Amino acid sequence: MFVLTERGVEQGAAMLARAQAEEPVVKEMGMIRMTDSTPASQSVQNQPFPAIDLRDITKQFRTPAGGIYTALHDLSLTIQPGEFCALVGPTGSGKSTTLSLIAGLDRATHGEVIVMGQPVHGVNPHVGFVFQTDAVFPWKSVLGNVAAGPLYRGVGSREAHERARAWITRVGLAGFEDRYPHQLSGGMRKRVALAQTLINEPQILLMDEPFSALDVQTRVLMGNELLTLWSSTSASVVFVTHDLEEAIALADRVVVLTAGPATVKGSYSIDLPRPRNVTEIRFNPRFVELYHTIWEDLRNEVMISYERSKQLAR
Ligand SMILES: Nc1ncnc2c1ncn2[C@@H]1O[C@H](COP(=O)(O)OP(=O)(O)OP(=O)(O)O)[C@@H](O)[C@H]1O
Ligand SMILES: [Mg+2]
Numbered sequence: 001m002f003v004l005t006e007r008g009v010e011q012g013a014a015m016l017a018r019a020q021a022e023e024p025v026v027k028e029m030g031m032i033r034m035t036d037s038t039p040a041s042q043s044v045q046n047q048p049f050p051a052i053d054l055r056d057i058t059k060q061f062r063t064p065a066g067g068i069y070t071a072l073h074d075l076s077l078t079i080q081p082g083e084f085c086a087l088v089g090p091t092g093s094g095k096s097t098t099l100s101l102i103a104g105l106d107r108a109t110h111g112e113v114i115v116m117g118q119p120v121h122g123v124n125p126h127v128g129f130v131f132q133t134d135a136v137f138p139w140k141s142v143l144g145n146v147a148a149g150p151l152y153r154g155v156g157s158r159e160a161h162e163r164a165r166a167w168i169t170r171v172g173l174a175g176f177e178d179r180y181p182h183q184l185s186g187g188m189r190k191r192v193a194l195a196q197t198l199i200n201e202p203q204i205l206l207m208d209e210p211f212s213a214l215d216v217q218t219r220v221l222m223g224n225e226l227l228t229l230w231s232s233t234s235a236s237v238v239f240v241t242h243d244l245e246e247a248i249a250l251a252d253r254v255v256v257l258t259a260g261p262a263t264v265k266g267s268y269s270i271d272l273p274r275p276r277n278v279t280e281i282r283f284n285p286r287f288v289e290l291y292h293t294i295w296e297d298l299r300n301e302v303m304i305s306y307e308r309s310k311q312l313a314r
Contacts, residue, residue: 049117051204051236052079052102057111058261059097071097073261074111081203084230084237086247088298089257089265090305095240098262099206102238103127116203128202128235132209134189136181136196142168143177145192149200167195170229187218191225198229205230207239211246223250223278231275244298248290249278256297259305266297 059072071094079085087095100106101113104123113120115127129135136145147164151157168177171191181189190211197205211219223246230237241247247254248270256266270290272281281287 047081047117050078050114051081051083051116052077052238053112053114054078054098054101055112055114057098057101057108057113059094059101059106060109070261072101072108073263075257075263077255077264079236079238081236082234084239084250084252086239086241086251086254087257088241088244088247088254088294089262090259090298090302091242092305092309093257093260093301094262095257096208098257099129099208099238099240102204103129103206124204126203128197128200128205130193130197130205130207130210132212134181134186134193136189136192138181141178141180142173142184142192145181146195146199149196153200163199164195167199171195171225186214187222190214190222194226194229198233201233202235205235205237207237209240209242212242219246220278226250227274227276227278244291244295245282246278248272248287248294249276249281254290254294256294256301259301259308265301266294268294 054077057072057075061069063069089095101108104120146167147160150160173191211222251270254268258265
């Protein structure tokens, strides 16, 4: 079951990544064509509704044995425009499932998923998704990858490539425009993925363990870069991570999910000053205090999940 699940999420991820950037694949998948090119910054400020509103969401999956597995149960979560929210919870608790519902890759069994004031009925063009695995096009250069989104949205070739060059510079890859993904390091590919997503000016940015495959130093650098890039946008972010330190260092709020079926166990406002340096903020006494408080909550859920997995293994 788990293998199927992972594959399902990966396929959804690939579909969304392609849908965000490339018309032929969108047609092939029979997905909604994205025609709206309104930049996020024009409409997010002062909007009278939350960016994301999950209302009493329950998500059930059919198991291969014909049973029903409840992944999310009565999960309610509201994310405000411009808010950076980190989602933490034990493995298998339903974090990726929650993101896929917000992105419109899957539908809730019960409850309402409302994004930018509208119920979600399919892939939303205002939502950007950065995945754990690389979702860049291996056959395109860095420039081609980053320009793909605007080109698909109907921006002229010259302007799309100019904007792509500007984003490539912003993510620190100037000079690498002609390289292909296999000629880049993991951190560089992550920068391409960020530029490829942010160039579309998403109003909502969903990130599913985006830096977990990177080494610790690169991960911290990418965290700082993400905060710098995000501060120049008005996007709301939902950032899934297993790393509580990373969650606290980056976010305005950390939400702890219960071991599956997931519901919100706790929501913690991170009252640390911005701008933040992801490395240095960890030495702030308030950071340590927050870490201990949230970890108390998270640890219990991790232990429940761990005990369950041991029982299943018997
Ligand atoms: N398509 C599916 N069919 C059946 N079960 C599924 C499906 N997708 C997810 N699940 C189950 O729902 C639960 C939540 O999965 P999900 O991938 O959302 O967890 P997660 O919190 O992202 O875990 P991890 O931290 O390991 O990435 C898991 O038990 C998983 O097996
Ligand atoms: Mg996951």
